[in-house]
Amino acid sequence: MAEIHLISDGKLELGRFVSLAAAVHPLVDFIHLREKNRSALELLSMAEQLLRAGIPASRLVINDRLDVALAAGAGAVQLAWHSLPPAAARAAAPGLRLGRSVHSAAEAAEAGRQGADFCLFGHIFPTGCKPGQRGRGLALLEEAVRSTRIPLIAIGGVEPENAGQVIRHGAAGIAVMSGICGADDPVSAARAYRLAVQEA
Template sequence: MIRQKFTIPEREVIPFTKQLHLISTGQQSAETFTGILQTIHEYVDRVHIREKNWTAKEIVDVVQTLIDKGVPQEKIIINDRIDIAYIMQTIGVQLTHHSADIALVKGAFPSLQIGCSTHSVEQAILAEEKGANYLFYGHIFNTQSKPGIPPRGLEKLQEITSTVKVPVIAIGGITPENTGEVIKAGARGIAVLSGVLLAKNPIQATLAYRKSLEKAK
């Protein structure tokens, strides 16, 4: 049974210290996704549900299943669906270029942490000015999910991280081997999809990323 409360107190912001964000791939069933998360969530800082083809009910059901499996609401972020993030009391919502304006969301839902996907310095500055709590930036390296599109690279990442004050999470082609370079460029964390969720051994893959993050300076 879903427990809904519509008066949500302000949450303490969990410090960003080399965080590992895990994003759903859009290639797995709800059962597979939640099953993997049950085994690895303690090693992950944020879990993003980014499923464009799921209905609102399906997303709500997945969030509730994750909670029932022990995944804290303070780790769960919903992509775009502000309403679901609010009624399910997750820590926040990830906005994109087609989402509602950051400032409007921040003003109407002060309890939610607002993330924003950005692809340039100008977008990053604007998102910070509008009240975003953190930014996604990428893709940093070549990735199969964006064939033929040149990566933005470490130099551009460093330009972003040195321009804005809010934490920047790097995404796109991140591996345990290049994680150290990303953190050296100023990123406060990494976002991973298939590198964990489609790995033969998701636990082993998660621990490899976690180890690389801890070693990074």
């Protein structure tokens, strides 16, 4: 079944995000802590609060910070373009699930060669997170899917109305940020995404 990755948007107050994640985690597969402006100590505190709120460690992903992922006992780390390359991260943490953020078929293929377990590919559609930038589109998503053996998770402008298209073009799942974090009713939003990927 297609995966749903919820990614924190860096805008919510800590307690609010922890409450949101605890409420929606039965409807999503992974929860990413992507808080670029927080220190390692703050990230570790956030991770620990998520775990205490009932988020399984195996479903917690720390963005960029391999050290925090290991310290928190998280199941995975998401490597950005400026992070350690997957091969170096794999050598340092052989038991950790590794994601890699990629933006082209060539980058997706290289991530697979270096030992990443999955990629986040995007952004697929125009999104408020990348104002003024055109989405890469479904054709480039298909090309990236064909280029690598590891699963690709589509990110960027994915909504319940277009999530099915993304899955039918080969994505192994979707990643959502504002679609859930910014929703008036995050649980209903997560439920709509789950239904969309199930139907696809």
